[in-house]
Amino acid sequence: xxxxxxxxxxxxxxxxxxxxxxxxxxxxxxxxxxxxxxxxxxxxxxxxxxxxxxxxxxxxxxxxxxxxxxxxxxxxxxxxxxxxxxxxxxxxxxxxxxxxxxxxxxxxxxxxxxxxxxxxxxxxxxxxxxxxxxxxxxxxxxxxxxxxxxxxxxxxxxxxxxxxxxxxxxxxxxxxxxxxxxxxxxxxxxxxxxxxxxxxxxxxxxxxxxxxxxxxxxxxxxxxxxxxxxxxxxxxxxxxxxxxxxxxxxxxxxxxxxxxxxxxxxxxxxxxxxxxxxxxxxxxxxxxxxxxxxxxxxxxxxxxxxxxxxxxxxxxxxxxxxxxxxxxxxxxxxxxxxxxxxxxxxxxxxxxxxxxxxxxxxxxxxxxxxxxxxxxxxxxxxxxxxxxxxxxxxxxxxxxxxxxxxxxxxxxxxxxxxxxxxxxxxxxxxxxxxxxxxxxxxxxxx
Numbered sequence: 001x002x003x004x005x006x007x008x009x010x011x012x013x014x015x016x017x018x019x020x021x022x023x024x025x026x027x028x029x030x031x032x033x034x035x036x037x038x039x040x041x042x043x044x045x046x047x048x049x050x051x052x053x054x055x056x057x058x059x060x061x062x063x064x065x066x067x068x069x070x071x072x073x074x075x076x077x078x079x080x081x082x083x084x085x086x087x088x089x090x091x092x093x094x095x096x097x098x099x100x101x102x103x104x105x106x107x108x109x110x111x112x113x114x115x116x117x118x119x120x121x122x123x124x125x126x127x128x129x130x131x132x133x134x135x136x137x138x139x140x141x142x143x144x145x146x147x148x149x150x151x152x153x154x155x156x157x158x159x160x161x162x163x164x165x166x167x168x169x170x171x172x173x174x175x176x177x178x179x180x181x182x183x184x185x186x187x188x189x190x191x192x193x194x195x196x197x198x199x200x201x202x203x204x205x206x207x208x209x210x211x212x213x214x215x216x217x218x219x220x221x222x223x224x225x226x227x228x229x230x231x232x233x234x235x236x237x238x239x240x241x242x243x244x245x246x247x248x249x250x251x252x253x254x255x256x257x258x259x260x261x262x263x264x265x266x267x268x269x270x271x272x273x274x275x276x277x278x279x280x281x282x283x284x285x286x287x288x289x290x291x292x293x294x295x296x297x298x299x300x301x302x303x304x305x306x307x308x309x310x311x312x313x314x315x316x317x318x319x320x321x322x323x324x325x326x327x328x329x330x331x332x333x334x335x336x337x338x339x340x341x342x343x344x345x346x347x348x349x350x351x352x353x354x355x356x357x358x359x360x361x362x363x364x365x366x367x368x369x370x371x372x373x374x375x376x377x378x379x380x381x382x383x384x385x386x387x388x389x390x391x392x393x394x395x396x397x398x399x400x401x402x403x404x405x406x407x408x409x410x411x412x413x414x415x416x417x418x419x420x421x422x423x424x425x426x427x428x429x430x431x432x433x434x435x436x437x438x439x440x441x442x443x444x445x446x
Contacts, residue, residue, distance in 0.1 A: 068138025216429030221258030235278035236443030263300035345382030
């Protein structure tokens with residue numbers, strides 16, 4: 001969450017990004033779901049990790065404020081009870097009355113290390129951890145019966161923040177041992193330093209009506225939102241330099257924007273089954289379209305490598321091999337079909353899936369891939385590492401796709417409502433989740 005700031009003595013409050021002056025609300029972090037230990041030691045881990053991070057950047061450590069511990073504990077309990085991640089809407093009114101800066105990070109996962117790494121990989125959450133405006137905080141963890149930990153980190157700058165040990169802060173907050181940490185020692189104040197772990201790359205998403213939404217450094221090059229489309233948009237792909245993109249419609253129509261060249265469409269072929277996905281060749285010189293029955297249409301320098309014949313509705317997506325000489329088709333049942341030099345490393349077929357598979361993304365070397373279900377579950381194969389999933393979150397809308405980062409160190413999931421969930425080193429640059437969309441999001445690209 002962004003820092004909420006106000007000047008001393010001023011009545012007005014503003015939501016401040018601190019990363020360029022624009023308002024933002026970071027989507028909460030979600031990490032993996034392996035076993036947890038105890039809430040006390042878990043909270044201690046986060047507090048120590050945050051202060052160690054600050055020391056490593058030449059920043060003062062943070063004191064513990066029992067008032068903030070209590071507030072954080074109440075919110076972690078509320079998150080666990082609801083089963084949904086969100087920020088505390090009453091943060092300003094519940095915080096000490098003399099606060100001048102406020103911020104909050106929330107997350108859910110199974111291990112402290114994976115959650116801390118997820119926070120560190122998100123620029124907005126990382127910014128809270130290293131912000132020099134804060135002088136104290138409260139950290140609290142609630143443990144659910146299924147092993148998930150729900151963590152809240154509430155940051156503040158309050159002149160009345162006391163200097164106490166974490167044991168004393170927990171006792172004073174009345175948490176009853178459900179949250180805590182080891183003692184923190186304040187270091188001398190040093191000049192502010194912020195180091196972000198990876199560059200912002202940006203991303204785009206397309207809606208069924210042809211509307212395009214851009215985030216971060218991804219530029220808006222046009223959309224089909226004002227057109228009377230013959231069929232809804234179902235897929236999207238970007239050019240290698242990010243200077244353009246294509247939209248694919250269910251009838252095989254293709255729309256090109258920016259430096260994306262139009263190489264043809266499948267409308268003249270009159271596909272017998274709807275188009276469900278699109279993948280561009282790595283050099284941007286062509287693209288493939290795939291139908292729900294597995295028929296593949298090739299354009300530009302996209303090599304015709306074959307198709308399958310499957311029942312209508314079986315195939316849900318396509319991903320290009322990094323070499324440009326192959327591609328994978330993925331089925332709703334989790335089956336994976338490789339063509340050309342796209343090798344198969346496993347599939348989710350026969351796994352008794354809780355939801356159908358809706359998307360696929362490849363690692364940079366093509367030696368692995370990820371599959372994602374509409375429920376946010378992620379499956380990794382080959383050299384594709386698992387960085388987390390949204391399978392434990394009560395989603396507002398189904399997931400429709402997955403994007404991998406260029407280095408293969410993370411991925412983001414995109415929902416039909418425009419929500420974005422980032423994992424590993426995939427940055428979060430915003431989402432359309434808070435907008436009232438005219439049509440659902442159906443595709444995304446870097």
